[in-house]
Amino acid sequence: MKRVGLSREKVLQAALDLVDREGVAALSMRKLGRELGVEAMTLYYYVPNKDAVLDGLVERTLADVEVRPEGPWREWARRFAGSFRAALLAHPALLPLLATRPVSTPGGLDTLERAAQALVKEGFDASEALHVITTVATFVIGQVLAEAGRTPGHDEPEPVPDFDAERHPVLAQALAGGLGTPEDHRDRFDFALDALLAGLRPRQGP
Amino acid sequence: MKRVGLSREKVLQAALDLVDREGVAALSMRKLGRELGVEAMTLYYYVPNKDAVLDGLVERTLADVEVRPEGPWREWARRFAGSFRAALLAHPALLPLLATRPVSTPGGLDTLERAAQALVKEGFDASEALHVITTVATFVIGQVLAEAGRTPGHDEPEPVPDFDAERHPVLAQALAGGLGTPEDHRDRFDFALDALLAGLRPRQGP
């Protein structure tokens, strides 16, 4: 019954490592405990339940995303999108979680509010502003899903299972280059993002 | 030990009903069996395992999406996006699954190939074509996630938990109208989709 010097942060860190390594599906309280040299129930001293661990991972990851709504909105939106993308790519195993948890922490709401206010100053009305934000955010999630797509339990970006190059010549050609380097992905991301941002504007006004 | 007249289709239908009603997390083989008046193990005669049930649900839902790459590409892309959106909205509980399973069924690949070929005729090269397709598809997923967003186990679109209208005036105003009618959502969807499509074009050519 030696004390191990645990803390909520250490629990979350170990959980993040485990999830990065083996996927969300592989995270269990017992395994997480084993990882930390402790029985499963001990974790409940630091965390109310397993869902709180998952929420903690999401919050932690989102905390790295910088949102500074200053200057021309398309520019800070682009910076936000880039930083969001980087955060997601750093922990792609979390995507299934992130994609389905609405922003609801106090910090998240504050950030949301600041961005919305900045957009209102640009001539968007309140609900347009919110829509712009969710559109950009979900766009990023979607792009990263496509870029790093992986099934929850199954980590490797499969080389496409049953696939006949004769039957699917264009796909075959597109996949031939291995879908491109990280730079290619970044280029395509920026390109599509610009396309989206260019089209988003207040219904009336500049 | 009366025979019940089951079939893979009936199993999937019951699973879909259950998931629509209670969420993905609530789907268990035992419960699904109960639903069908049968012991859990009986299901394994029709389906190799639980993952196959989930895959079946996704495939079934995707089968309703029409893709007819004919005429101007932006027009059929718009039709595709609309039909995809409708299919997702019909079963929002499946979103967490759909968002993380790559297209890999033979039918899905054929459809993908046809769309890619049509885009190549418009001047996109092969990998650009694939990117356009995934961009539009993930855009739709993202929009529907935002529109119908719900956590796996927890079905109701929460009225936002802890939230102080003083602290978040713009958000409060945006949410005041209940975020809008289905038509509002459709309008915003179409608006953002047009913004995106307008910006997507072959790197060289018309």
Next chain:
DNA sequence: AACCCCTCTCTTACGGCGTAAGACGATTAT
């Protein structure tokens, strides 16, 4: 009729899961 065989369903069992309840050492405060 009797037989067999195939199709379908059930029983039992195992190892894992999340977590409620509470016992019990170890540390700290008094």
Next chain:
DNA sequence: ATAATCGTCTTACGCCGTAAGAGAGGGGTT
């Protein structure tokens, strides 16, 4: 030294997915 608090462990319950195989019921062949 005694008491309070903290951190950890033990035990237990009811779920889960599914492996293995037993057995019931009906159809086809003799």
